[in-house]
Amino acid sequence: MELSRSTSPFETPIEYLKGVGPARAEVLKKELAIFNYADLLRYFPYKYIDRTRFYKVKDINPEMPYVQVIVRLLRKEIIGEKRTKRLVVQAQDDTGPIELVWFQGVTWVDKSLRVGKAYIIFGKPGMFNGRPQMSHPEMEQYSPQAIKRQGNLTLQPAYNSTEKLKQFSLDSKGIQKLTAILIEEQARHLQENLPQYIINKYRLMDRQEAYRQMHFPDDANKLNEAQNRLKFEELFFLQYKLLKNKLHRTQKFKGNIFDKVGQYFNGFYNDRLPFPLTNAQKRVLKEMRIDTQRGVQMNRLLQGDVGSGKTVVALMSMLIAIDNGFQACMMAPTEILANQHYQTIKSLVGEGLVEVDLLTGSTPKKQRKVLHERLLNGELKILIGTHALIEDAVQYQNLGFVVIDEQHRFGVEQRSKLWRKNIVPPHVLVMTATPIPRTLAMTMYGDLDVSVIDELPAGRKPIETVHFYESQRLRMFGMMRDEIAKGRQVYVVYPLIKESEKLDLKNLEEGIEVMQREFPRPKYQTSIVHGKIKAAEKEAEMQQFIKGTAQIMVATTVIEVGVNVPNASVMIIENAERFGLSQLHQLRGRVGRGAEQSYCILMSSNKLSNDGRIRLDTMVKTNNGFEISEIDLQLRGPGNIEGTQQSGVLDLKVANLATDQQLLIQVRKCVEEIFEKDPQLINPENQILHQATQSKNAGLSWDKIS
Numbered sequence: 001m002e003l004s005r006s007t008s009p010f011e012t013p014i015e016y017l018k019g020v021g022p023a024r025a026e027v028l029k030k031e032l033a034i035f036n037y038a039d040l041l042r043y044f045p046y047k048y049i050d051r052t053r054f055y056k057v058k059d060i061n062p063e064m065p066y067v068q069v070i071v072r073l074l075r076k077e078i079i080g081e082k083r084t085k086r087l088v089v090q091a092q093d094d095t096g097p098i099e100l101v102w103f104q105g106v107t108w109v110d111k112s113l114r115v116g117k118a119y120i121i122f123g124k125p126g127m128f129n130g131r132p133q134m135s136h137p138e139m140e141q142y143s144p145q146a147i148k149r150q151g152n153l154t155l156q157p158a159y160n161s162t163e164k165l166k167q168f169s170l171d172s173k174g175i176q177k178l179t180a181i182l183i184e185e186q187a188r189h190l191q192e193n194l195p196q197y198i199i200n201k202y203r204l205m206d207r208q209e210a211y212r213q214m215h216f217p218d219d220a221n222k223l224n225e226a227q228n229r230l231k232f233e234e235l236f237f238l239q240y241k242l243l244k245n246k247l248h249r250t251q252k253f254k255g256n257i258f259d260k261v262g263q264y265f266n267g268f269y270n271d272r273l274p275f276p277l278t279n280a281q282k283r284v285l286k287e288m289r290i291d292t293q294r295g296v297q298m299n300r301l302l303q304g305d306v307g308s309g310k311t312v313v314a315l316m317s318m319l320i321a322i323d324n325g326f327q328a329c330m331m332a333p334t335e336i337l338a339n340q341h342y343q344t345i346k347s348l349v350g351e352g353l354v355e356v357d358l359l360t361g362s363t364p365k366k367q368r369k370v371l372h373e374r375l376l377n378g379e380l381k382i383l384i385g386t387h388a389l390i391e392d393a394v395q396y397q398n399l400g401f402v403v404i405d406e407q408h409r410f411g412v413e414q415r416s417k418l419w420r421k422n423i424v425p426p427h428v429l430v431m432t433a434t435p436i437p438r439t440l441a442m443t444m445y446g447d448l449d450v451s452v453i454d455e456l457p458a459g460r461k462p463i464e465t466v467h468f469y470e471s472q473r474l475r476m477f478g479m480m481r482d483e484i485a486k487g488r489q490v491y492v493v494y495p496l497i498k499e500s501e502k503l504d505l506k507n508l509e510e511g512i513e514v515m516q517r518e519f520p521r522p523k524y525q526t527s528i529v530h531g532k533i534k535a536a537e538k539e540a541e542m543q544q545f546i547k548g549t550a551q552i553m554v555a556t557t558v559i560e561v562g563v564n565v566p567n568a569s570v571m572i573i574e575n576a577e578r579f580g581l582s583q584l585h586q587l588r589g590r591v592g593r594g595a596e597q598s599y600c601i602l603m604s605s606n607k608l609s610n611d612g613r614i615r616l617d618t619m620v621k622t623n624n625g626f627e628i629s630e631i632d633l634q635l636r637g638p639g640n641i642e643g644t645q646q647s648g649v650l651d652l653k654v655a656n657l658a659t660d661q662q663l664l665i666q667v668r669k670c671v672e673e674i675f676e677k678d679p680q681l682i683n684p685e686n687q688i689l690h691q692a693t694q695s696k697n698a699g700l701s702w703d704k705i706s
């Protein structure tokens with residue numbers, strides 16, 4: 001039997017709420033996307049105003065938000081005519097005078113106020129002619145009862161409003177009136193959606209109470225509990241959905257079993273691998289060995305700083321796939337990167353072990369044809385390339401393992417295209433050099449398993465980072481000269497963003513001029529690479545630097561993904577305060593690839609914003625990408641971390657991935673336990689969950705209020 005869903009009172013269109021009606025409904029829809037009761041119920045205050053405190057006139061200033069003061073009215077007077085007409089009231093407490101002003105409702109307010117009486121006034125403090133002033137304060141005649149009432153109404157909700165809404169008397173107060181009606185009428189229809197045992201275990205507030213307290217908190221503690229409850233719920237159903245997807249996938253897709261280690265792997269490991277693996281590399285290989293023997297398709301995210309040795313790990317797991325009769329491919333976001341991977345892997349495997357080839361957009365047609373044949377007959381074992389790898393024309397004999405570098409630039413769509421390249425989908429390893437905090441990974445890639453390489457190969461000298469102000473530029477030139485004298489090469493990077501392109505280009509040009517004056521030809525050569533240079537010329541400039549004929553490369557961020565020049569040991573970042581943390585870290589990763597001591601010099605103007613200072617200090621303090629990503633998350637919030645925008649899963653209403661990390665970890669564990677014990681939600685105690693997750697939103701029952 002199909003139960004009618006339209007019975008939920010929370011799907012009632014907003015115009016039916018008392019006090020709304022068609023006209024206001026229209027603006028609520030347009031301005032706030034509030035269409036029904038549920039939408040309004042979840043339109044939470046953006047802040048709460050504390051009315052427990054009473055201030056003295058001498059202690060208030062225009063920087064303060066809302067304050068309340070007890071004053072006695074001394075004089076009142078209506079000034080001006082028509083449009084300039086206003087009511088001005090002189091008042092004072094025992095610490096000083098304050099002026100109160102009304103521009104609207106002048107006659108009415110004038111009538112209601114009594115000179116000589118004491119009032120509790122509440123409003124935003126201002127300053128006029130150097131004296132304290134408040135316009136349009138809320139007024140209530142002073143009495144012990146009034147004080148007590150205000151004291152009980154400790155936290156007043158404040159709702160975001162717009163000019164348009166205000167024209168319909170829907171300012172914060174107006175919206176508050178509506179939420180009050182809604183809660184009064186409907187809150188009791190809210191159904192619990194978490195099982196009692198979870199509510200008990202995590203000491204959660206019940207759902208009805210939580211919504212009430214969110215809009216009209218009794219006190220700060222209750223508000224806290226309410227927020228915690230709704231955050232828990234929100235994260236719970238998100239994690240539930242992610243883990244459910246993962247379970248679903250492992251049930252639906254069988255995985256190829258790689259149970260042999262044979263001549264390819266051993267041939268590489270015993271005879272060709274030029275260095276001992278780090279413990280982290282070994283651990284990740286082991287994790288993948290386990291994954292690929294279970295008969296379940298692997299989806300693993302491999303995180304590791306630039307230079308931590310992900311490529312070798314990827315290669316070795318590809319060799320195991322080949323040992324088991326499969327082919328492997330590796331996909332990179334750009335041609336430069338694909339090319340680089342190809343060179344790296346070719347030089348690692350050497351001659352005679354395994355067939356490796358490259359396929360990108362610029363592979364000539366003729367070559368492409370041969371390549372397609374070698375892929376289909378199984379001769380070609382490892383194919384490296386760009387998106388070209390997943391074009392329909394590219395058919396594999398038996399693709400078993402796929403490595404994707406820099407996940408952020410690939411969508412889920414492309415991942416699934418890869419799965420269809422074989423009857424049993426290949427195992428997928430996603431590599432990223434942009435470490436993201438664990439909690440973010442849990443949410444963005446909640447349906448992937450995560451491996452981490454958190455250790456750099458031995459003997460690598462950590463990059464030394466210094467921060468110089470503009471006034472210390474001569475020291476920077478000195479360091480450059482010293483390093484170049486030792487035979488090293490130097491990158492100089494300038495910011496270039498669309499919003500300030502003209503100015504940035506001018507900066508860059510000046511920078512180049514200064515550089516060429518300081519480091520003149522013929523003794524020094526400088527390569528110049530930026531977006532305004534033609535492709536062919538750019539290539540020539542790059543080659544100059546790669547070959548070592550140029551000691552200096554001045555560039556915009558184009559080198560972020562790309563060149564690998566082990567002899568380059570100095571990275572200078574101009575206007576470093578303008579780069580984000582993760583970008584700075586990525587840029588720094590361009591050096592420190594050889595055996596020499598490397599340096600990163602952050603140049604900034606003498607004046608820094610608070611955030612700017614934290615970013616530069618962080619860079620100087622640590623080389624650890626995970627630490628840096630945590631701080632980045634704190635500074636910018638989850639929405640601005642690279643790659644999160646597309647993921648959509650971060651569209652959270654109450655929870656905040658930057659500040660609610662502990663809670664998220666708790667929730668994740670809670671959901672995992674449920675999947676371990678009762679994946680089908682059959683136990684009576686989980687009935688409530690079963691129902692909640694059966695809603696049309698397939699698991700995101702958070703969206704469904706009742």
Ligand code: ADP
Pocket residue numbers: 275276277278281304305306307308309310311312433457458
């Ligand atoms: P990533 O892809 O993580 O940035 P790479 O795989 O490109 O790092 O490795 C960076 C450099 O370190 C390469 O030159 C690689 O050959 C080298 N390398 C990798 N693993 C080790 C190791 N265990 N010991 C020494 N050098 C290593």
Ligand code: MG
Pocket residue numbers: 307310311
């Ligand atoms: Mg790499």
